[in-house]
Structure formats: structure tokens, C-alpha cells
């Protein structure tokens with residue numbers, strides 16, 4: 001049994017993978033899903049179902065459009081400022097490496113005002129919400145910082161539209177959609193294969209701004225502008241059916257609180273490992289941890305890999321260790337990780353970590 005702790009592309013539900021495998025060669029019309037027109041009735045039904053499921057799961061109101069795009073969260077770093085640009089002033093919270101990248105891209109399209117930053121503490125914490133902001137087109141926040149393992153839980157009342165990157169916490173915890181102007185997420189963390197990006201946008205924010213067609217939100221509303229990532233849409237629809245069958249986002253959040261709670265408790269009690277983030281800011285989905293020694297961290301990674309626990313390395317920019325506990329990670333994966341941590345602690349008392 002292999003447990004995959006990858007931060008993305010991440011683990012997908014086992015029953016969905018089996019279903020996809022069984023249907024891959026011939027889907028309904030006797031052809032594979034990947035050789036079917038995206039304009040066919042069969043495929044249109046899949047996209048409709050996907051949108052309906054997402055709307056039900058996230059309680060998305062009718063005055064929001066759901067767009068299925070490509071280019072990842074990274075393309076949204078540009079599409080957001082391009083499309084929401086009115087005054088050309090944009091506010092950003094700088095809470096991690098992904099928000100830093102979002103800020104760098106937004107600077108191509110206007111004046112970025114960083115209203116809070118934890119860069120000086122290496123993003124070990126998250127900046128506070130600004131007290132009062134005005135005269136900007138939106139305030140951008142990365143709700144869950146995938147690399148650093150921090151998250152926002154409370155939302156402020158702002159007079160400006162809130163834009164959130166929810167790539168690593170969408171469907172993992174409840175998100176009150178109506179508090180936001182726009183939400184976006186790459187699908188590959190918690191929804192499906194790479195190649196699909198979700199944008200949920202309040203319709204009144206969709207304004208024609210004379211942009212090239214693909215880059216304009218207005219050209220994607222209630223239609224497929226061009227050929228989407230059909231396979232990713234198909235798998236995503238199956239994953240959302242699984243989430244619904246398991247009890248929806250509320251059930252996922254309960255499980256993720258339980259899974260992450262077990263791991264944080266084990267880390268807090270460990271004589272060797274510790275969590276990088278403390279307190280209320282701890283992410284439910286991405287948990288960076290370390291022994292404090294890079295070589296011992298690497299030794300543990302190899303030790304865990306040999307026992308079927310893979311992808312526990314921290315992001316290449318920060319090192320250390322990281323366990324991502326997305327929806328499809330079962331509780332058993334977490335208890336197994338904790339057992340293997342204990343085993344490593346025991347063995348470390350007898351031999352040098354470097355040799356295990």
C-alpha cells in the first residue's frame with residue numbers, strides 16, 4: 001500500500017481512479033473520453049454535471065459564474081488584474097511564495113499595493129488583514145499557503161471585492177463563496193488531474209475590457225470558448241461525485257480537521273520532529289515539519305519512502321518535510337505516517353540517522 005503525500009498533483013480517490021480506468025477505453029458512445037468532441041452531447045452532459053456538483057458542494061449562488069479554464073492558478077495571477085482592472089490599483093496580502101508570484105505578475109497590469117506582508121519572517125506566519133482599504137479594484141489573498149502550511153480562517157469586511165487563490169483548500173474546508181468577488185484554483189491539488197483551472201466569479205465583476213479572447217472572463221461565461229482539458233474535466237466530475245457521496249465539503253472538512261489534528265498532535269509530542277507552523281494559522285491540508293537538520297530530514301524521507309509513504313519532501317524553495325493531506329488521503333495514511341515517525345525515532349536512538 002502506497003500513501004501519496006504530494007502537494008500537487010495530489011492524491012485522488014482510489015474508487016475514482018478505478019472507475020476512470022474501467023471507462024477509459026470506451027465511454028458510452030464506444031470511444032474513449034479523450035477522443036470525443038468537447039461539443040458532443042455526451043461531453044456537454046459531463047461539464048453540466050461538473051458545474052452542478054460544484055455549485056451544490058460550495059453553495060455557489062446563481063449570480064456567480066463558474067469558468068473552466070487552463071493555464072493553472074498561475075495564469076490567474078495575470079487574468080485577475082487584466083479583467084478586474086478599473087482604477088488600476090490592486091491590493092495584495094503577501095503571505096507566501098505563491099502570493100509573491102501573484103504580486104509579481106499583477107505588477108504588469110497596474111499599481112500593486114501590498115497591504116500586509118510576512119516576507120520578513122520567511123512567511124512563517126500570515127500578515128493581518130488590513131484595517132481599512134479603499135480605492136483599489138480588489139484585495140487578493142492566498143487563503144491556504146501550500147508551501148508554508150499557513151491559512152486564513154477569518155475574513156474581514158472590506159469595501160472592495162475579495163479575490164482568493166484557493167488552489168490547495170478548495171473542497172477541503174468550507175468557503176463562504178458570497179463573501180468573495182472571485183475565487184480561483186488549479187484543479188490538481190484536490191479536484192482532479194492537472195490541466196484544469198476553476199474560476200468562480202460574481203457576474204457583475206465580469207466586464208469587457210478589450211482583451212484577447214482567451215484572456216477575457218466574459219468570453220468563457222456559460223460556454224466553452226475553445227477545447228478544454230477534456231480528460232481533466234471528466235475526472236474532476238467523478239471526483240466531485242465522490243465528494244458528494246462522502247457527505248460533501250462539510251464532511252471533508254471534519255475529516256481534514258481530524259487527520260491534520262492527529263498529525264499536529266504527534267508532531268507536538270515528538271522528541272525529534274516538530275511542525276514548522278504553530279497555533280491557529282496551521283493549514284488543514286499542507287503540513288510542513290522538520291527535525292531541524294536537513295540531513296536527518298532527508299534520511300526520514302528515504303526511510304518513509306521505503307515503507308510506502310511517498311512525496312514527503314518540502315517544497316524545493318524551503319526544504320524540510322511536508323505532508324499534504326488532501327481529501328483523498330485516508331485517515332489510515334496519516335496514522336501510518338505517525339507510526340513510521342515513531343519507528344524512525346526509535347531506530348535513531350540505536351544508529352546514526354544517516355545510515356537508516
Ligand SMILES: *Cc1c(COP(=O)(O)O)cnc(C)c1O
Pocket residue numbers: 008071072073074075098142144145146165166167168186187189
Ligand atoms: C499550486 C499552487 C499554485 C500554482 O498552481 P499552477 O496550477 O501550477 O499554476 C498557485 N497558488 C497556490 C496556492 C498553489 O497551491
